[in-house]
Amino acid sequence: MYAQMVTSEATQDDPQKLAQFQARIDAGEKIEPKEWMPEGYRKTLIRQIGQHAHSEIVGQLPEGNWITRAPTLERKAILLAKVQDEAGHGLYLYCAAETLGVSRDELTEMLLDGRMKYSSIFNYPTLTWADMGAVGWLVDGAAIMNQVPLQRTSYGPYSRAMVRICKEESFHQRQGYHIMMKMAQGTEAQKKMAQDALNRFWYPSLMMFGPSDKDSVHSAQSMKWKIKMNTNDELRQKFVDQTVPQAEFLGLTVPDKTLRWNDEKGGYDFAEPDWSEFFEVIKGNGPCNTERLAARNKAWDDGAWVRDGLMAHAAKKRAAKLAAE
């Protein structure tokens, strides 16, 4: 998911306050920024929302890679709008995180020096135009699985950010699928690109949900706090069940020979991704980790003079205004 393996923080608060807090959550109330909350709740949310925000920002890069090569003016405009939406999602999410007492600059620095992570999926390269289809269809499709339930999360600002984000994400997924349809119905070369994109993005998309967490204590705490709404396995199953018929409609083959419908459970049986690859990507050894972080660091470092210049100008204007009063 956009926030993977966020372990919940231990909390050492007054048991009575904790019980009252839990009662509010159980009653479906939203927690707002100025209200009391356990330290563990606050810290876990900062990590989760921060990681989600970083994923949106780093996630601009693999798709930005194709904006200048989009095949038509309309495709270029749609892709630009989509990547712009992602920057906007990053902005809402950083704002939501700020209500918990951490600034956007602090979070950014933690991303840039590697203290905070972003989703593993954005460390994979986008090699053909079909990858723009696959990213929208599979990656945004997987993200939606998690984000739709998060609209009901207990923390007010996060929940409201999710409502806005979900509206745009479903448009993203549809445009991705539309690209795949065009490719799958296109020339032989286009069909080949579409199948190749599915081959490369299938398992990394399954990894987005994170390893099985059904026995994880951290997940149980996050679920109790309604920061996490479903287990990783539940979401992954739902994603596979939704995506397989879509692949069939496109005439593409999911790269999993073990994939079959299981009548008993009412869902597909499917192969797990290679979790050792996942942990390597999380550690920084994915195909594009180095480039992605280098690109973000370069944007930040090259932009320092711009941020300083605009701040200095704003300060001069404030001073001039004060002097005039």
Added chain:
Amino acid sequence: MTDQTALFEYLLRLGDNTLVLGHRVSEWCGHAPVLEEDIALANTALDLIGQTQMWLGLAGEVEGAGRSADDLAMLRDVWDFRNLLLVEQPNGDFGQTLMRQCLFDAFHFELLTGLTHASDDRIAAIAAKALKEVTYHLDRSSETVIGLGDGTEESHRRMQAALDLLWPYVGEMFTPDAVDDAMHAAGIAPDLIAMRARYDARLKTILSEATLTKPDSSYAQSGGKTGFRHTEHLGHMLTQMQWLQRAYPGATW
């Protein structure tokens, strides 16, 4: 030159300016100095690409040879492009990008204002729609040029360098040729000489607030809008922009 030929050429100029600049600005996506700027740059690029679809769409219609806006964008070579040299200049640093934007926006604003009165309703309608967007582009680029010009010592130095670098490309915008004259005579295009006076007045205010100095030269590079001699930069842009259409001819996307 017949009126139809001049009109086609003129529409290519309008559409190629927005196409080439939109493409350049879109190169920033994901790499801007701050998130708000990333969003604003993408927004500007999107507006310009949208305007391109309208201008080149109309150009194709006027030409009557069955070419769509995409055909014109993706399947012409450098010598057939009619954009100003200014807009094909590389992005450079953020200051250079915003200086290029401001120098173009101030021209674009005056041009579109004039075109809203065009005797051709189709052109007037596109201009009216585009003008709303470009009014915002100009506000933003001029404010940023002012902010960075009058910011720190370093930002001032970089903005002055950007202005010095791009200044030789300003003149081409206002130098009328046979196409401009024919369009002006047909009641479509505004008078470029009168536009220059308004442009200079606006620029003077912006540069003065930005504490920047207008270069003491009126030398103007030319050859973009006639297609006679583009800079070396355009060909590289086209190899990237047109690659898929060239590599897989006839495919639909």
